[in-house]
Amino acid sequence: MTMDLKTGRLYWPATYKEPQAYPSVEADLECDVVIIGAGVSGACTAYELKDTGLDVIVIDKRTVAAGSSSANTGLLQFSNDQLLFEAIRSFGEKAAVDHYWRCYDAISRLRDEIVPSLSVDPDLIMRDSLFFASNEEEKEVVEQEYQALKKAGFDATYLEPDEMEKWVPFKRPAAMLTKGDAEVNPYKLTYGLIQAAADSGVRIFEQTEVFLKKADDEGVLLRTEGGYIIKAKKAIFSQGYETQETVKEKNAVIESSYAIVTNQLKDLSFWKDNVMIWESARPYFYARSTADGRIVMGGLDERTSDPDKRDQMIVSKRKQLLAEIESWFPQLKGEVQADFEWSGSFAHMHDGQPVIGQYDRVPNSYFLLGYGGNGIVYSLFLSKLIARHLMGEKDEAFSFYSHERVYETT
Numbered sequence: 001m002t003m004d005l006k007t008g009r010l011y012w013p014a015t016y017k018e019p020q021a022y023p024s025v026e027a028d029l030e031c032d033v034v035i036i037g038a039g040v041s042g043a044c045t046a047y048e049l050k051d052t053g054l055d056v057i058v059i060d061k062r063t064v065a066a067g068s069s070s071a072n073t074g075l076l077q078f079s080n081d082q083l084l085f086e087a088i089r090s091f092g093e094k095a096a097v098d099h100y101w102r103c104y105d106a107i108s109r110l111r112d113e114i115v116p117s118l119s120v121d122p123d124l125i126m127r128d129s130l131f132f133a134s135n136e137e138e139k140e141v142v143e144q145e146y147q148a149l150k151k152a153g154f155d156a157t158y159l160e161p162d163e164m165e166k167w168v169p170f171k172r173p174a175a176m177l178t179k180g181d182a183e184v185n186p187y188k189l190t191y192g193l194i195q196a197a198a199d200s201g202v203r204i205f206e207q208t209e210v211f212l213k214k215a216d217d218e219g220v221l222l223r224t225e226g227g228y229i230i231k232a233k234k235a236i237f238s239q240g241y242e243t244q245e246t247v248k249e250k251n252a253v254i255e256s257s258y259a260i261v262t263n264q265l266k267d268l269s270f271w272k273d274n275v276m277i278w279e280s281a282r283p284y285f286y287a288r289s290t291a292d293g294r295i296v297m298g299g300l301d302e303r304t305s306d307p308d309k310r311d312q313m314i315v316s317k318r319k320q321l322l323a324e325i326e327s328w329f330p331q332l333k334g335e336v337q338a339d340f341e342w343s344g345s346f347a348h349m350h351d352g353q354p355v356i357g358q359y360d361r362v363p364n365s366y367f368l369l370g371y372g373g374n375g376i377v378y379s380l381f382l383s384k385l386i387a388r389h390l391m392g393e394k395d396e397a398f399s400f401y402s403h404e405r406v407y408e409t410t
Contacts, residue, residue, distance in 0.1 A: 007307070007310070007311045007314065007342060007343050007344075008311075008314055008340070008341050008342030008343055009339075009340045009341055009342060010070050010071060010340060010342055011261040011290075011294075011296075011339075011340040012065075012070050012072075012074075012185055012186060012187035012188070013070055013187060014340070015123075015185060015187065015188065015291075015292075016120075016185075016187055016188050016191065019063075019064065019065075019191050020064075020191065020194075020195055020198075021063070021206070022063075022064065022198075022204040022205060022206045023205060023206070024205055024206060024207040024208045024226075025059065025205050025208040025224050025226065025228050025230070026226070026228070027228060028228050028229045028230070028231075029057060029203075029228070029229075029230045029231070030055075030230075030231045030232070031055045031056060031057045031203070031230070031231075031232050031233075032054040032055045032056065032232065032233050032234065033049060033054050033055070033056045033057070033232060033233065033234045033235070033236060033390065034056075034057045034058075034059065034220065034222065034230055034232035034234075034235050034236070035049075035056065035057065035058045035059070035235075035236045035238055036059055036060075036210060036222070036235065036236070036237050036238065036239055037058075037060055037067075037237065037238040037239040037240065037242075038058050038059070038060035038062075038063075038064045038065070038190070038194060038204065038206065039060075039064075039065060039067045039068060039069035039190060039238070039239075039240050040065070040069045040072065040186055040189065040190045040193075040375070040376050040379050041238035041239075041240060041368050041370050041375075041379040041382075041383065042058055042060070042236075042238035042239075043058075043064070043065075043069075043189075043190045043191075043193035043194045043197070044193060044238075044379045044380055044382075044383035044384075045236055045238055045368060045379075045383040045386060045387065046058045046193065046194060046197035046202050046204075047114070047193045047196055047197050047383070048383045048384050048386070048387035049197075049202070049387050049390070050196065050197045050200035050201070050202050051200060052387065052390075052391055054390070056197070056201075056202045056203070057202070057203045057204075057205065057230065057232070058194065058197065058202060058203070058204045058205065059204075059205045059208055059210055059222075059230070060205070060206055060207075060208070061207070061208060061209035061210070061225075062206070062207070063206045063207065064190060064191055064194050064204070064206060065186070065187050065190035065191060065194075067239075067240055067242070068240045068344060068345070068346070068375075069186050069187065069190050069240075070186070070187050071259070071342055071344040072186040072375065072376060073186075073259050073286070073288065073296050073298045074183055074184045074185060074186045074189075074288070074296070074376070075181070075183060075276050075278075075286060075288050076107050076110070076181055076182040076183065076184055076374075076376055076377050077103070077107075077129055077181045077276070077278075077374060077377070078100055078101075078103040078104035078107060078154070078178075078180055078181065078377070079100075079103075079129065079131065079145075079149075079178065079181075080099075080100070080103065080352065080372065080373065080374050081352065081372055081373040081374070082351075082352030082353070082372075083141070083144075083145045083148070084096060084097070084100055084145060084148040084149055084152065085144045085145055085147070085148040086352070087099065087100070087352065087353075088148060090351060090352065091353075091400075091405065095400055095405075097152045098397070098400075099353065099400070100149075100152060100154070101152075102381050102397065103374060103377050103378075103381070104154070104180050105381070106377050106380040106381040107180060107181065107182050107377060107380075108180070109380070110124065110182070110184075110380060111124060111126060111182065114193075114380075115192075117196060118189075118192035118193065118195070118196055119192065119195055119196070119199075120188050120189075120191050120192030120195060121188065121192075122184050122185050122186075122188040122189035122192050123183075123184060123185040123188060123290075123291040124182055124183070124184045124189075125182060125183050125184075125291070126180075126181070126182045127181050127182055127183050127273070127274065127275060127276045127288070128177050128178065128179050128181065128273060128275045128276070129177070129178045129181045129275060129276045129277075129278065130159075130164070130167055130168065130175055130176070130177055130275045130276070130277045130278075131145070131175065131176045131177075131178065131278055131279070131280070132164065132172040132174065132175035132176075132277070132278075132279050132280065133172050133173045133174040133175065133279070133280050134172065134279045134280050134281035134284070135172075135173065135281070136173045138173070138279075138280040138281065139173040139174045141280045142158075142174040142175065142176050142280060143158070143174065145176065146158045146176045149176075149178065154178060154180070155178065155179040155180065156176055156177065156178045156179075157176065157177045157178075158174070158175075158176055159174070159175040159176060159177060160174070161173060161174070161175075163175075166272060167271075167272045167273070167275055168270075168271060168272070168275070168277065168328065168329075169270045169271075169328070169329060169330065169331065170327070170328050170329075170330075172279075177275070181276060183276060183288045183289070183290075184376070185290075185291070186376060189376070208224050208225070208226070209224065209225040210222040210223065210224050210225075210230065211223050211224075211225075212235075212362070213229070215235070215362045215363050215364060215365055216363055216364075217363055217364070219231060219232055219233045219234070219364055220232045220233075220234065220235040220364050220365060222235070233364065234364050234365070234366070234390060235364065235365045235366070236365070236366045236367075236368060236386060237365060237366070237367045237368070238367075238368040238379075238383075240370075240375075253349075253350065254345055254346070255301055255302060255303050255304065255345070255346060256301065256302045256303075256304050256309075256310035256313075256343060256344070256345055256346070257283075257298060257299070257300070257301045257302075257343070257344055257345075257346050258298060258299065258300045258301075258313070258314065258317035258318075258321065258341075258342070258343050258344075259296060259297065259298035259299075259321070259341070259342055259344070260296070260297055260298075260318055260321045260322065260338040260340065260341045261290065261294050261295070261296050261338070261339060261340040261341075262294050262295045262296075262297075262322075262325065262336050262337060262338060262339060263294065263336065263337050263339050264292055264293045264294055265293050265294065265295065265332065265335065265336070266293070267331075268289060268293065268295075270329065270331050271289070271329065274288070274289040276288045277328070283299055283300060283301035284299055285297065285298070285299040285300075285321075285324050286298055286299055287325070287328070294339070295325060295329075295336070297321045297324060297325050298321070299321070299324075300317050300320055300321065301346075307345065310343045310344075310345065311343050313343065314341060314342070314343050317341075317343070318338050318341045321338070321341075322336060322337070322338055346371075346373075346375075349369075349371050349372065351405070352372065353372075353400075353401065353405070354369055354370045354371055354372060354378040354382060354401060355367070355369040355371070355401055355402070355403065356368060356369070356382055356385060356386060356398060356401045356402055357369055357402075357403065358402065358403075366386050366389075368382050368383060368386060370382055382401060385397060385398050385401065
């Protein structure tokens with residue numbers, strides 16, 4: 001069964017017209033580790049395991065990056081939907097700050113180590129982020145977040161309304177500029193990671209749906225739709241939101257979101273350094289630019305997991321997103337249109353953090369649940385934690401991202 005993850009005209013596949021194709025499974029297979037899912041989570045995991053000496057297989061019922069990864073808007077931020085000062089209230093200062101630094105370090109590692117090793121250029125560009133108070137009541141949110149980030153050692157600058165206008169042609173009661181974020185083409189990134197894994201001997205299979213047949217102390221057995229058996233010592237389920245069909249994570253909530261990508265625009269000079277933009281309201285609008293001079297804007301989340309209800313709203317959401325672009329950038333009034341638009345399902349956890357799931361009823365299996373508005377960043381460091389765990393390396397963060405949220409406070 002294929003979950004309806006997104007609908008509409010997607011932008012990212014149009015930027016990479018002839019991606020590498022991989023075969024489907026046509027025989028029984030054995031391996032040390034099987035990764036189910038070839039989206040960004042599975043691709044990150046394959047990349048982390050490619051030089052471990054383990055025999056690794058990646059398998060997907062679609063093609064690489066054809067699920068939610070093709071609908072991701074590619075904003076990489078160390079800030080989370082759950083702001084730092086909120087996370088401190090939930091988990092304590094050490095756990096919350098460490099989590100934020102893991103997000104920050106994941107972006108830095110992507111820039112310094114991972115992207116230079118890829119044969120596919122994912123259009124990674126380091127950007128500052130502008131976070132603003134949506135209204136006067138939200139000013140305190142920006143102030144609290146600024147203080148929390150500064151105390152934790154992050155590079156953050158508080159902006160008064162007139163200072164904000166130096167960056168964008170509109171102003172709000174307060175804003176904050178942070179450094180260390182980036183924008184990326186998630187489709188190209190996924191293909192680049194998969195290709196790097198394949199070049200190191202990881203076996204990649206597409207267009208092959210698998211079903212969990214058995215998981216016990218001896219390992220994991222999967223059956224393909226064609227009747228072939230895949231036998232593995234360990235399994236990593238990195239199917240994104242479709243993981244909920246395999247093991248229901250009670251802490252997860254699936255909702256719907258919307259995005260557009262505009263026509264190519266000749267002049268964006270009024271948008272200083274093309275800073276990535278997001279706001280304090282929930283749900284919030286957010287925006288970034290693309291390598292070919294377009295604007296990506298998303299938001300208008302809806303609390304529905306029904307794909308029919310989600311998709312019925314695409315036209316009205318497109319109009320609202322375009323109107324918001326013209327509100328932020330009045331210079332574009334009458335010039336901007338949506339060349340691409342889509343709706344998509346996304347998930348987040350009730351407590352705001354991603355999860356490395358391990359379930360007693362599915363032995364020898366890991367579930368990489370990089371749920372939340374920071375899915376790519378989460379996948380980058382969660383996959384590394386899983387790889388280290390499989391190789392016998394201990395990391396206290398592994399326990400924090402488990403269900404129990406166990407973390408040392410000293």
